[in-house]
Amino acid sequence: MSRAFVKDQDDESIDDFSDRPISSNPNYVTARGLKLMEAEIAALRHSLAEAQRNEDRSSISRVSRDLRYWMERRTTAHLVEPPADAKQVAFATRVTIRRADGRTTAYSIVGEDEADLKHGLIAYSVPLARALLGSAVGDVVDVPGGEAEITAIEPIVNREP
Numbered sequence: 001m002s003r004a005f006v007k008d009q010d011d012e013s014i015d016d017f018s019d020r021p022i023s024s025n026p027n028y029v030t031a032r033g034l035k036l037m038e039a040e041i042a043a044l045r046h047s048l049a050e051a052q053r054n055e056d057r058s059s060i061s062r063v064s065r066d067l068r069y070w071m072e073r074r075t076t077a078h079l080v081e082p083p084a085d086a087k088q089v090a091f092a093t094r095v096t097i098r099r100a101d102g103r104t105t106a107y108s109i110v111g112e113d114e115a116d117l118k119h120g121l122i123a124y125s126v127p128l129a130r131a132l133l134g135s136a137v138g139d140v141v142d143v144p145g146g147e148a149e150i151t152a153i154e155p156i157v158n159r160e161p
Contacts, residue, residue: 017061020069023112025125027076030092030156033114034079041070073113082155089132091124094156097132097141097148108156109133 029037044067051059082092089095089109096106107122109132115123122129131143132150139150 017065019065022069022072023125025112027073027078027111027113028080028091028124029077029111030082030114031079032156033111034077036114037070037074037077041067041074044070077111082157084155086153086155087136089135089150089153091133092156094120094152094154095132095135095150096152097143098151099143099148100146104151106152107132110156 044063048060048063048067051063080091083090086093091109094106094108096104098104105120107120107128109124109129110121112123112125115121115126124130124133127144131141135141135150137150137153140147141150
């Protein structure tokens with residue numbers, strides 16, 4: 001077989017990982033969210049150095065893509081402190097609601113990258129959070145799935161999920 005038809009290992013192109021989409025919403029973060037972001041950047045830098053040592057071009061490409069994303073998010077992050085007096089649902093507050101069927105659930109309203117519904121952390125930009133923002137204890141609001149009464153509001157201060 002002619003060499004013209006044999007592909008060298010070195011000729012392989014680096015895997016092309018498209019950049020992760022970045023939200024057009026303001027990048028509001030809690031203090032906890034900012035710490036998580038900085039930890040992610042540190043971990044990715046470590047992973048990138050390891051991939052470079054191992055000459056793992058696929059990992060270099062993937063980790064570089066993720067690092068670009070987190071560096072952009074860190075650059076555009078706007079730290080929002082919890083309100084001193086949580087009389088209304090706002091960013092960086094934990095709100096407890098009671099639905100019409102009696103279920104009670106608490107949600108912390110956080111930044112988009114910090115959101116984790118399994119731990120009760122919802123992004124300020126999702127429909128549920130938008131429905132709750134600005135409400136006070138005792139208010140009944142229309143939320144996805146029906147109505148809910150606000151039963152408690154408190155600031156979140158470095159709360160772990």
